[in-house]
Amino acid sequence: MAQTLSREQHLDLYYYMRLNRSLEERMVRLFRQSKIVGGLYSSLGQEGISVGTAYALEARDWMAPMIRNIGALLVKGCKPRDIFTQHMAKYTSPTLGKDGTSHFGDLKTKHIVSPISMLGDLIPVLAGVGIAGRYLGQKIVAMTWIGDGGTSTGVFHEGMNFAAVQRAPLVCVVENNQWAYSTPVKRQVPIRNLAERAKSYGIASAIVDGNDVLAVYQAAKDAVERCRAGDGPVMIEAKTHRMRGHAQHDPAEYVPKAMVEYWTAQDPIGRYEKYLTNAGLWNEKKKAEIDARIERELDEDQKFAEESPLPPAELAEQGVFCDGCHEIKARWERPVEEVTPPRCSIEMDGWTVEDFGQLENIETEKMESVAVSKLAPSDQRSENVSGDAKSGVRSGGQKNTGAKSPARHPLRKGKN
């Protein structure tokens, strides 16, 4: 429970949220001064999601942020200078100026996979990270984020389904900020809650108030623990609102004023400040101390970034291939003998269809209707299905036989 967070940890959450926001406010100013080379995306109002979810991860865990997850990067150990230099395309940036924004990562120590701009692709990648971690005997969890819009991609489905089948330790945080660029959720998906999609993958899910950092942290912590225990992927839908346009160029006039007002009142930092005060976890002096520390750190890193050089032009030609510049080594935390012959040779398993895919025991209450053939089963089939009680084929299912009303033909929906 959130109560188990220490006072320090509570203040940590504030520090990261405020750092996230102040950093982005500074970048808006830099953007207006034309010091940001490309586009600038805002996570204003979504800081609680980035910070609360990433805070549930351990150092050994992996993550891949999306464009509005600067807070998650900060929690995982990236510095404001990384973000400043990336946006300013400086040679001192983690990608040396080869890519911008939050498109960077760190395989060795922070365990961050760099995103690409195409949405959804990170999901199977992080599933692969989780599966590899399990194979290597590491008890890691992989986390990634996606927006409401990104859940409409084909690869989102491929990735979630594959992760579910593999029971990969993957936490997928769906940030439902109500807008995919300019398109509202209801014009993207005909369901109210994106978390309902988890049901179709047979995985656990949660819906959380994305502007309540403690609720977000708790949901993420539960999900991470579940994954670490080997119970398969979890999808968390965090309800929130994008308080700025898609990027700086977009005034977002398509967002109704009343909606902005509603969500302004839900500001995750304002709410959390109130909570800290009411819970007696800080006072004005402590808050001022933290804010001053943030400004000091940002001053220093912004100065560093502004004074950093752009990359030398010849860098453009370098680094397409790894020519031995990187050592590739898996970190084994289990004996390799377990996965090398002859010990890995195992019996065939899990390749049968337990109930033969039969029609009889479909749980009709979960379906609006189920069409069942009116033809009598062939002798052979009926023998297979009902003849051998010892096979266990119908165990469990048999109890239901007769208890359920017969399925209706779909064309007769609504009539008895």
Place this chain on the structure above:
Amino acid sequence: MAAVTMVEAIRQALSEEMERDPAVVLIGEDISVYGGAFKVTEGLLNKFGWERVIDTPISESAIIGAAVGMSYMGLRPVAEMQFIDFLACAFNQMTNFVAKSHYRWGAPVPMVVRGPSGGGVHGGPFHSANPEMYYAHTPGLKVVYPSTPYDAKGLLKSAIRDNNPVLFLEHKFLYRRIKEELPEGEYTVPLGKAIVRREGADLTIISYAAMMHTSLEAAEKLAAEGISAEVIDLRTLMPLDKETILASVKKTSKLLIVHEDTRTGGIAGEIAAMVCENAFEDLDGPIQRVTSLDTPVPYSPPLEERFLPGVPDVMRAARELAQY
């Protein structure tokens, strides 16, 4: 030692690399119990177990994506496409995630994507692809397309040990049609090195994969006519072995390029440009190419036969060039 098919040679490479390095894992559709659509991975499940021979749903983007994630963890995944045509379903993962990873943020992707390619078996428009140039054109990917069992085994081992993503194309027409005795011991064939399959003086024929055999057959018949053709097998398309190509052109002064890929944007155009840039003065005739038609691969046998280059096509072009 008994001669083995290309399928067996590829299986040997996978098996030996998996024994040598526990970081090597396989991922793909129907590769475990079933052993793959062409039985390349047959028997590997029983030897290496479920954790290392991973079956997936029909989700090519998930296969490539998961392999990338595994490679970030220090594994060396080998992903199978049931038919290489279906790699198009994961084109975004290949060209945006995989290919750009090392350049963008210094994250190497030591993975291999392999699968049955090429026509000549009446597979029709969706089971006959030669997709090499989509990927050779994408900076960050290596592309290998062997023509013999020996090379297939040696090149696949090199591909698995390479720190970069390698697209390993296996010509399905060659899978079981040619056999070759392989050495007893360990060997590899380096990526990026072409080989002179036949020495000659009058012209150079550059080819690879199934068309290498067509070119060799044409070269034999041309010899009877008094035309001496040198035949180069590219083996790796990216990186391209410019040295071997240029050395041969300097020797014969005439160049014919033969590939099963369609004409426009095929590697023949790239080689022709490269030779003109580097050895124009050495040329005694126009660079010629024999390729498939600029059409999808048709299904019906007479149509596919018309589509694919044959020995007579190569001989005709070689004769004209030799006489120039």
